[in-house]
Amino acid sequence: MLHFIKNLDLFLDKKLKIQLIFYSVCLFIIPLLETIGISIIPIFISLYLKEGFFYDNSPIYIIDTINNLDVNKFLMLSFLIIMIIFFLKNLIIILIHRFHLLISKSLTSKTTISVVRDFFDKGYLNFKDITIGQKLRDITIETKNSSKSIMNYLSICQDSIFIIFILTLLFTASSSASVFIISILIIISILLFFSYSALMKKLSIALISSRKILFNKVLEISNLMREIKVFKKEDFFIGEFNKELNKLLSRDFKKLFLLSMPKHITEIAAVFLILLIIVNDIFFNKLNFQTVIPQLTLVIIASLKAIPLINALLVKVSLAKSLKISNKVILKYLKRETNISKKIKIKKYTQIETLKLENFSFRYKKKVIFKNQNFSLRRGDFVGIYGPSGEGKSTLLDILIGAIKIDKGSIYLNKKKIDDIDKVNLKISFASQNPKLINASLKENIAFGQELEKIDVKKVKSLVNMVGLNRNVSSKKIGINSNVGDDGNKLSGGQIQRIAIARALYNEPELIIFDEPTSSLDKSNEKIIFDLIKKIFKNKKNMIIVYVSHSFSLIKKANKKYLVKNQKITLVQQR
Numbered sequence: 206m207l208h209f210i211k212n213l214d215l216f217l218d219k220k221l222k223i224q225l226i227f228y229s230v231c232l233f234i235i236p237l238l239e240t241i242g243i244s245i246i247p248i249f250i251s252l253y254l255k256e257g258f259f260y261d262n263s264p265i266y267i268i269d270t271i272n273n274l275d276v277n278k279f280l281m282l283s284f285l286i287i288m289i290i291f292f293l294k295n296l297i298i299i300l301i302h303r304f305h306l307l308i309s310k311s312l313t314s315k316t317t318i319s320v321v322r323d324f325f326d327k328g329y330l331n332f333k334d335i336t337i338g339q340k341l342r343d344i345t346i347e348t349k350n351s352s353k354s355i356m357n358y359l360s361i362c363q364d365s366i367f368i369i370f371i372l373t374l375l376f377t378a379s380s381s382a383s384v385f386i387i388s389i390l391i392i393i394s395i396l397l398f399f400s401y402s403a404l405m406k407k408l409s410i411a412l413i414s415s416r417k418i419l420f421n422k423v424l425e426i427s428n429l430m431r432e433i434k435v436f437k438k439e440d441f442f443i444g445e446f447n448k449e450l451n452k453l454l455s456r457d458f459k460k461l462f463l464l465s466m467p468k469h470i471t472e473i474a475a476v477f478l479i480l481l482i483i484v485n486d487i488f489f490n491k492l493n494f495q496t497v498i499p500q501l502t503l504v505i506i507a508s509l510k511a512i513p514l515i516n517a518l519l520v521k522v523s524l525a526k527s528l529k530i531s532n533k534v535i536l537k538y539l540k541r542e543t544n545i546s547k548k549i550k551i552k553k554y555t556q557i558e559t560l561k562l563e564n565f566s567f568r569y570k571k572k573v574i575f576k577n578q579n580f581s582l583r584r585g586d587f588v589g590i591y592g593p594s595g596e597g598k599s600t601l602l603d604i605l606i607g608a609i610k611i612d613k614g615s616i617y618l619n620k621k622k623i624d625d626i627d628k629v630n631l632k633i634s635f636a637s638q639n640p641k642l643i644n645a646s647l648k649e650n651i652a653f654g655q656e657l658e659k660i661d662v663k664k665v666k667s668l669v670n671m672v673g674l675n676r677n678v679s680s681k682k683i684g685i686n687s688n689v690g691d692d693g694n695k696l697s698g699g700q701i702q703r704i705a706i707a708r709a710l711y712n713e714p715e716l717i718i719f720d721e722p723t724s725s726l727d728k729s730n731e732k733i734i735f736d737l738i739k740k741i742f743k744n745k746k747n748m749i750i751v752y753v754s755h756s757f758s759l760i761k762k763a764n765k766k767y768l769v770k771n772q773k774i775t776l777v778q779q780r
């Protein structure tokens with residue numbers, strides 16, 4: 206609870222805070238209305254029988270009015286008043302409940318967006334370190350649970366207030382024996398809660414991990430479907446999935462079973478205690494049955510309300526334990542977000558004249574890729590980078606586009622030192638070695654990240670022609686409006702690479718980077734694409750092109766050639 210209050214600021218913006226303060230007032234209204242609801246029937250019974258606490262304590266003018274009314278009129282009036290009170294009570298509770306759900310919705314939306322934003326902010330390498338399963342789990346389940354956790358704490362407060370109201374009502378209007386019932390029920394509940402609270406926490410942590418694994422398994426199956434079919438490994442993968450699914454379901458089962466247990470225990474205890482009071486009143490205190498009816502009605506109605514309430518409270522308190530785990534997961538994102546949002550400021554666009562990496566080093570954890578190397582580009586360069594596989598060509602490109610940061614060294618943009626390429630606004634575009642497509646139309650993939658109605662269709666069509674996609678487009682009956690499938694699974698490898706090239710050209714960049722863009726193409730197509738890139742370069746002399754290839758022969762025409770090998774970047778030729 207303390208942890209919840211301490212970090213509340215991270216979850217709430219100003220509007221949510223106001224809504225929550227307003228909602229906190231409602232925390233008192235519902236219990237108050239419910240308590241009125243509980244007492245209203247015993248009040249009328251007491252007035253009707255002219256016996257019991259409510260009759261004895263009614264103001265004189267009410268007693269007089271009742272005495273002057275005939276029985277039928279009194280009953281009619283009672284029914285009417287009871288109906289109106291219950292109608293109004295439920296109407297107000299419905300409205301407050303609606304408000305609760307609305308706050309919950311805004312809270313979930315705010316935390317989910319924060320988590321998604323954090324994926325963009327946390328740096329490419331850190332992002333890659335998180336499994337897709339975890340990303341999906343956090344966005345879909347944990348954010349929701351985290352908001353639930355906050356509302357759950359408020360609900361606990363509300364139920365506690367309600368129980369205090371019921372106890373006060375029973376204490377003033379009924380015997381101390383009935384207070385004893387509710388008190389015993391509360392003690393039983395607290396004991397039950399403590400007896401399995403540790404188990405609940407352990408189960409919740411295990412559940413969270415199960416959810417991540419299961420999401421990962423689904424993704425694995427969908428990515429490897431072809432391989433699974435070819436190697437006839439369906440049974441193996443279904444078996445693996447089943448194992449994880451059963452783990453998750455049995456953990457969920459244990460949790461739900463544990464949560465349902467207190468309900469039965471408190472109910473048995475409550476009925477036993479009520480019977481004990483009746484027996485005590487009638488047989489030992491020798492009270493007249495009629496005298497105890499109003500009081501007994503009150504105790505029974507209050508117990509009927511209190512038992513589910515105590516059960517619900519118990520479930521909520523146990524749930525708070527489990528939801529707190531989700532809350533902690535989300536809190537990590539929110540804490541990072543407040544740190545980052547202070548730092549990020551998008552600078553104004555800068556034209557690239559020169560870009561220089563000086564004496565820089567980079568390694569992936571323990572694997573050194575570059576040590577004290579230099580690399581530079583200037584406007585008008587056509588740079589070819591070659592070298593054996595796995596030596597760091599793609600890594601160098603990731604540094605150039607600002608996706609990963611160098612560990613040591615300096616970066617100069619137009620001779621001015623900068624901290625981070627990612628934080629300056631440059632016109633860079635990139636066609637990667639294994640391009641990723643969105644599950645949308647061909648044109649949406651080319652005009653990447655642009656709203657449908659803003660797409661320059663003429664430009665898309667001319668790019669489709671330029672990269673040679675038009676041949677496939679007409680013969681295989683796919684048009685610029687055809688859907689490309691999940692990550693382009695309805696296209697060929699070569700088509701995907703051509704789309705990536707068209708995408709790189711769409712935004713008319715100043716620095717355009719190609720990472721082996723022709724690796725999925727045959728020799729003749731490879732040459733077509735390379736000639737095309739040369740043509741682009743010829744027409745736009747003020748562009749910088751960086752072209753990576755395994756082979757030296759393909760980049761012969763580049764005016765600057767670098768060899769990436771043995772942690773070194775060597776300038777082989779410059780024209």
Ligand SMILES: Nc1ncnc2c1ncn2[C@@H]1O[C@H](COP(=O)(O)OP(=O)(O)OP(=O)(O)O)[C@@H](O)[C@H]1O
Nearest residue numbers: 333569572574593594595596597598599600601638
């Ligand atoms: N995220 C990562 N974490 C750890 N190591 C990595 C990571 N990404 C790449 N590496 C390693 O860094 C080395 C350089 O990789 P890189 O992709 O830059 O090579 P490359 O020269 O582009 O190879 P290729 O010609 O096969 O594309 C490789 O040995 C690779 O295993």
Ligand SMILES: [Mg+2]
Nearest residue numbers: 598599638720
């Ligand atoms: Mg590579």
